[in-house]
Amino acid sequence: MPIHVLPTSLVNKIAAGEVIERPASIVKELVENSLDAGATRIDIAVEDGGRRLITVTDDGCGMGQVDLALAFAPHATSKIADEDDLYDIATMGFRGEALASVAAVSHASIRSATRAAGGPAISGFEIRASGEQTEPVRPCAAPPGTTVTVRDLFFNTPARRKFLRSANTEFGHISEQLARLALPHPHVAFTLAHNGRPVTSLSAVESTAKRVGDLFGEEVAEGLLPIAARSGPVGINGLIAAPAAARSSARWQYFFLNGRYIRDRILSHALREAYRGLVDPSRFPAAFVFISLAGGDVDVNVHPTKIEVRFRDGQLVHGELLAALRETLNRSDLTPAASLAAPADQTPQDDEMEKRRSSLRQALADFFRSAAPRQGRLEFAPRGGPHARTGAADRDGSYVPEGIEAEQVAVIAPLTPPGLPRPAGTDGEQAALQPAPLHMPSLAQPPAAPPPPLAQAIQVHNAYIVATDDDGLLIIDQHALHERLIYNDLRRRLAAGHLTGQRMLIPTPLPVTPAEADVLTRFEDLLARLGIEVAPFGPESWAVQRFPSLLAQRGVEPAAFCRELLDKLAEDESADTERLLEELLEMLACKAAVKAGQPLTAEEMAALLARRAEAEKASACPHGRPTTIKLTLRELEKQFKRS
């Protein structure tokens, strides 16, 4: 194949492709330029999600005639001069590529005036560029500062234009971009308008906390804890949520390096690590973390949009961040009232967990103590095999081990599961809306073989089931097991079609922003597969119209569930449907499963236990926690020094 040098216009389009993916990328580059120019106020106006028009106006230093003539030229910058500068970047930009890239794929113009130019009359200059064409600089009237206008993005690259999403989605990206730019610059005022309508207005404020509140609302900002540390080259500042305030979405986790938003695995890992054991792995604490490092300790020139960076000493940064986070979290643990007053969550908080654990230990100890002295040896399941039992079945079929009084074993379950309940979800539209007793929705396909007989089962502290199998003692987390079973079933059912939803008699209103409405429209098919329909309801609002039968029967609140779901969808733009579906199934299973704290009837326990073997194949709940802890007879014998 012959080799030839590509024409400049094509080279520029290729280069533009790296920097400009969508309208939000242009907003990012233009606002960064304004920040570099020392602006104290930046106004952004877009039309049609930025596809038709983007303008960014600032009150920064402006450009004179000579500089303006170079602004659209590729590799033209005022920010670095030689290679040494490259390793000590103090500005947002330095590659001199942004404006050239913008011009390569749109009709662009810049009007600018320097402060020195003074007077309001003909004091500024204007330059236009479009595709390969750049016009000469012309004088014009302009206030001090700069306005960049970008029209008809991708007008000359129709293939890329096709990749743009709806105006609402693109606007959503722009909003998110604004947050990333505005958070590290609270002292700069920002406005954002869409189709002539003001959407966001951020006045200059003193603190990041204030800016977080203005951007995300008091609900997110309230109760944030400050972090601060400085050690050697690493400076850390920021605000993090108390564990109890963790959310269902990682959307409010932001990391900044030297004032620039970045995504970084090392930093995310430190955050996860700091909260480990304090929040359920499926919850995400809000975090706004600002790291500062000397330019020499980080390379920002590894990604065209600089969203990824390379630390010279990643371990050091990780360690410092983790220490700073822990310091704050440990300190705030001293005020449990603050972290325990949170809205009820299905995940018990740490000390509640510890309480439950110690009462479980106590219950087990009592259990053994009450039986053992009189009996000498407690026969959970004799080594003779699963069917050999030493106790006698009493009149109602409950199994009473030898030596234990009847009233002591009131909770012991019958040996075989009673008639299996009707599977949830098959009753379709007519299904009742009030919570039903615990179903095993998974019983749509009853186990092929009759369940192996279980000697006995007891529920301890409404959270665990203690049972035996043929070679030991099982302690089962009722929520984790039920969740795993439901999850497996949901997967099976989804593979065969879609989940059953029931139409709501009275649709539940769901307040959504335009961007969220767009997300709902985009994921309509996915939601339908889960038995969920959220549709416009009246001129301004949306409502949940159809809701999975399984959840409705378990008394899950439709609006709250859909809100959480929406957070997840809005956060995930990757459109990796399969992965998303997986996450949503986990969420569904978790919500539908019995909770810790819920008393179970003997039948319910039996139904759960009957299918335990099947769950054991993957013996962790979808969140990665185990469902069962097993003590083998061997282990017990060792513990009791019988061997």
Ligand SMILES: Nc1ncnc2c1ncn2[C@@H]1O[C@H](COP(=O)(O)OP(=O)(O)O)[C@@H](O)[C@H]1O
């Ligand atoms: N809003 C602005 N105010 C003042 N000068 C600007 C502005 N935008 C761009 N410039 C000038 O144009 C140059 C080129 O901008 P750009 O293509 O974004 O490259 P970079 O920001 O990497 O230098 C900048 O170095 C700066 O001197």
Ligand SMILES: [Mg+2]
């Ligand atoms: Mg720039």
